[in-house]
Amino acid sequence: MTRVTPSGATHVAPEQAGKPHRPAAPAPGAGGVPDGELVGVQPWYPWPVSRWKWLTRPVRAERLAALRIALAALLLFDVLSSYLPNAANFYGEHSLGEPPLYKNLWNDEKARWNWSLLYGVQDHTYHYAGMIVWVVAISGLLVGFFTRPCSVAVWALSITFANLNDNVDNAGDIVRGIFLFYLMISPCGATWSVDAWLKKRSGPVYISPWPLRLILLQMVIIYWANGLHKVIGEDWQTGNSLYYVMGDATLSRWSKAQFSIPYPITRLLSWSVLVWEVTLPALLIGGVIVAKVMRHFGAGMERERWWRWPYYAGLTLPAIVLAFGVMFHLGIWVTMELGLFAPYMLCFYVPLLPWERLADRARRPAAHPASPATT
Amino acid sequence: VVDFVNKAIAVTGRVLLGLFVFWQVFFLVTSSFVRVEEPLRKEAVNKWECLKRWFPAYSKGEDDFHKQLTDVQEKVLKRYATGTGQVQHWGLFAPDIGRVFAFPVVEVRWDDDHFVPGSVTTSPRDPVILPGYNEPEDINAFFRYRNFRFRKYETNFMPNPTHGADDKFDPKRWGGRISSSVQDDGKNMAAYLRWRWEMYKELNPDAPVPTQVILHMRGYFIPPPPGPDPWQFVYYGQYRVVRWLPWHIRQSGTDALEQYDPDNDRYESVP
Numbered sequence: 301m302t303r304v305t306p307s308g309a310t311h312v313a314p315e316q317a318g319k320p321h322r323p324a325a326p327a328p329g330a331g332g333v334p335d336g337e338l339v340g341v342q343p344w345y346p347w348p349v350s351r352w353k354w355l356t357r358p359v360r361a362e363r364l365a366a367l368r369i370a371l372a373a374l375l376l377f378d379v380l381s382s383y384l385p386n387a388a389n390f391y392g393e394h395s396l397g398e399p400p401l402y403k404n405l406w407n408d409e410k411a412r413w414n415w416s417l418l419y420g421v422q423d424h425t426y427h428y429a430g431m432i433v434w435v436v437a438i439s440g441l442l443v444g445f446f447t448r449p450c451s452v453a454v455w456a457l458s459i460t461f462a463n464l465n466d467n468v469d470n471a472g473d474i475v476r477g478i479f480l481f482y483l484m485i486s487p488c489g490a491t492w493s494v495d496a497w498l499k500k501r502s503g504p505v506y507i508s509p510w511p512l513r514l515i516l517l518q519m520v521i522i523y524w525a526n527g528l529h530k531v532i533g534e535d536w537q538t539g540n541s542l543y544y545v546m547g548d549a550t551l552s553r554w555s556k557a558q559f560s561i562p563y564p565i566t567r568l569l570s571w572s573v574l575v576w577e578v579t580l581p582a583l584l585i586g587g588v589i590v591a592k593v594m595r596h597f598g599a600g601m602e603r604e605r606w607w608r609w610p611y612y613a614g615l616t617l618p619a620i621v622l623a624f625g626v627m628f629h630l631g632i633w634v635t636m637e638l639g640l641f642a643p644y645m646l647c648f649y650v651p652l653l654p655w656e657r658l659a660d661r662a663r664r665p666a667a668h669p670a671s672p673a674t675t
Numbered sequence: 676v677v678d679f680v681n682k683a684i685a686v687t688g689r690v691l692l693g694l695f696v697f698w699q700v701f702f703l704v705t706s707s708f709v710r711v712e713e714p715l716r717k718e719a720v721n722k723w724e725c726l727k728r729w730f731p732a733y734s735k736g737e738d739d740f741h742k743q744l745t746d747v748q749e750k751v752l753k754r755y756a757t758g759t760g761q762v763q764h765w766g767l768f769a770p771d772i773g774r775v776f777a778f779p780v781v782e783v784r785w786d787d788d789h790f791v792p793g794s795v796t797t798s799p800r801d802p803v804i805l806p807g808y809n810e811p812e813d814i815n816a817f818f819r820y821r822n823f824r825f826r827k828y829e830t831n832f833m834p835n836p837t838h839g840a841d842d843k844f845d846p847k848r849w850g851g852r853i854s855s856s857v858q859d860d861g862k863n864m865a866a867y868l869r870w871r872w873e874m875y876k877e878l879n880p881d882a883p884v885p886t887q888v889i890l891h892m893r894g895y896f897i898p899p900p901p902g903p904d905p906w907q908f909v910y911y912g913q914y915r916v917v918r919w920l921p922w923h924i925r926q927s928g929t930d931a932l933e934q935y936d937p938d939n940d941r942y943e944s945v946p
Contacts, residue, residue: 343692355696382824389870396828396870400927401862413758459760467831467863468824471767477760485695510696517700521707525765528711532718533770540900544772547897549814549908550830556897556906557815563901639823 336504340487343510355513358506360656364483365444365492367515367650368451371479372442374643375454378476379438382639383461384431390465393422397465416463417456430457441483444493451488455480472641478518479647486511491659502663504656512651519648520581523625527577536574539567551636561635569631576624583621590614622652702752706763709748714770774842774899775835778810780891780913781871787886789942795886795922805871807833807893814895814908832860832867836894836911844894844911850937853916861917861929861945864890868919869926887918918942 338358349355383390391397399420418426434457440450458477462469489495491505535541543566547556591614598607626649633642713736720726720734732738756762783805785798809826811817834856837848857864868888876882894911915935923931933942 341688341692343696344686344689345693345696386824390824394869394873396863396866398866401866413754415758455760462760467828470823470827471765474760474762474764481759481761510692514696514699514703517703521703521763522765525707525711525763526767526769528715529766529769532714533772535771536769541768541772543900543902544774544897545768547902547908548773548776549811549817549895550776550778550809550826552819554818555811555813555815556902557908558817560902560906566900637819637821637823637826639827 336506337501338506338508339490340507342508355509357509359509359512360659361487361490361505361507362492362655362659363512363651363653364486364488364507365490366653366655367479367647368444368447368483368488369442369492370650371476371483371644371647372438372454374640374647375458375476375480376435376438376442378640379431379435384428384435387427387431388424390468391418391421391427391461392424395424395465396468398422399464402463402465414463415459417460418464430460433457434461441488444489444495447489447493447495448484451480451484455484470639470641472639472644475522475641475644475647479515479644482511482515504659504663515648515651520584523577523580527574527580530574531578536570539570542566542570542573546635551638553635553637572624573628576621576628580621580625584618587614587617587621590617622649625649702755702761703763705744705747706752706756707765709744709752710763710765773835775838775894775896775911777833777835777892777894779807779829779833779867780810780893781805781807781868782889782891783872783875783885784887784889785883785885789918789940790886797886798883800882803875805875810893828863828867832856832863834892834916836892836896836914838896838911842896842899842909844896846937849914853934853937857917857929857932857934857945861932861934864917865919865929865932868917868932869921872919872921884921886922887920889918890916892916917945 339361342358344350345352345356389395392399399422418430421427433453437450437453437457440446441454455477458473458480462473462477487507488511490507491501496505530536530541533541535544543563546552546561546566549555590610594607594611594614598604598611626646629642629645632638716734716736726734730738733740781804783803785800786802787793787795787797807829808822809819809829811819834852837845837852839845839848868890872885872888891913892915893913896909896911898907898909914937917932917934920931920933925931929945932945934945935941936943
């Protein structure tokens, strides 16, 4: 176990001495609780990556815990409302997903690593049993009880059912699977969980940031790949794409004949989505670089206007860019019936919020008298 | 010794986790690059012909770089993606959007329509029409909030109507569209028709086995922007796609399925 002291130095327990990399100390907690516990394995990186604080400085575990809770709650709703009631319709004998229908998922040389715990099973009893185990495991993941075994079971069953009938799933379900993969291999139950409560963790909990960084990278790649596919499309170049998307009555929440968003607005929205997706990595990285450069070279110039504007612009740009993404998904959710695609995508934004403030606020009154910082 | 073993295990774990992080970054970036590079390269070559002269092998994707990249993608990245559930196929509503859409309509019949007279056992019942799960009662006024997984299934196998340059339904190409759809998704069509019949049978246990369960396509066209005022869809009509024969001895795959030939107004067995 590693302890982080008020001075910012990392205390490494004797059993960890001699490890190839010692993570950099986290900044004092936002809520003024500087002491904390570091949970989970800290990856070793070679130089110069080991000097990159963004990838090595521990972050508060509440960020990953919030993602775990949000995803598990959504998935629980998804299973109870769409999978479980239709298990016999989607999987097994005389269903829309009879095993012989999806032989291609298994026989294709390129997809040789496809797998399912219920491969070839026709009897619906097993599908219902799998669903019940799934619900129990998701509940465990939600409250963080036996978090690791539950996360493994949830991920395995998610793939199991996805590979039995991929025609009832969409991109939101793939995103869900990706999240579950990261939750399974990361210490997502380090805090805000029954497991943490049983281990009597009372102070701030830190984890290595790698799962959050990989999830952020995955999010940026999704948008950028989408944007680059769109940029060659004539509909996106002319700004007609959202007009046609909203006119497709197989997907739309309501009829375009009933309520039609004015064409100039759909055009503006189409172009803004295209520009946002294509420029997302540049805007995120650019904002951070501008803020860092201004801070590095502008020490002592905080009162100068020429310094303040670019600094704060750089600081707020990523937040504005990400807020656009949230609005984009809320827009999709309101106007289109794509199941839980939008909520699953919004889970990417959950770890970006400062959830640790909630924990610190709840902890402060009780912790203050005994806090090392005040003694 | 125990201390040394514990240290060795801890160090190995940290090194392996570090390697995993590097692998994930490589996997994510390379998988997406491969997916995006091809359409972008083709588009660039179409736009700038000179690229074909300057980089003949690269522009066709036949150079060593592409060969190695494809090899890595097919043999490693795709398998890892499917095995771990991280398939990287991102392209929502891209690159272009369809102008037409369709709903399936199922018709259950007990007569000998489009059969050789006397070749099937008929019953004196009127045909029953079962609209698609996703089809609203009124296309001009609805609010949709559920059944998206059924919608996903239906749109996967449902062929969209063919349309010509005049934005009207193109009946000449409809036969070809049926053939290609049946080739790709015939098994799903058969499973859907059988499933719809069984759902109907559950609610109507007295219904005898029908002679045929027909899949129709009910097609619509989205008028070009900004569209008519007041705004409305262009209805293309309802067209036959396939029929499923519940009494057929062999029910595997598309064995009991017949595709419609609109040019000759008859059904043919699926090749």
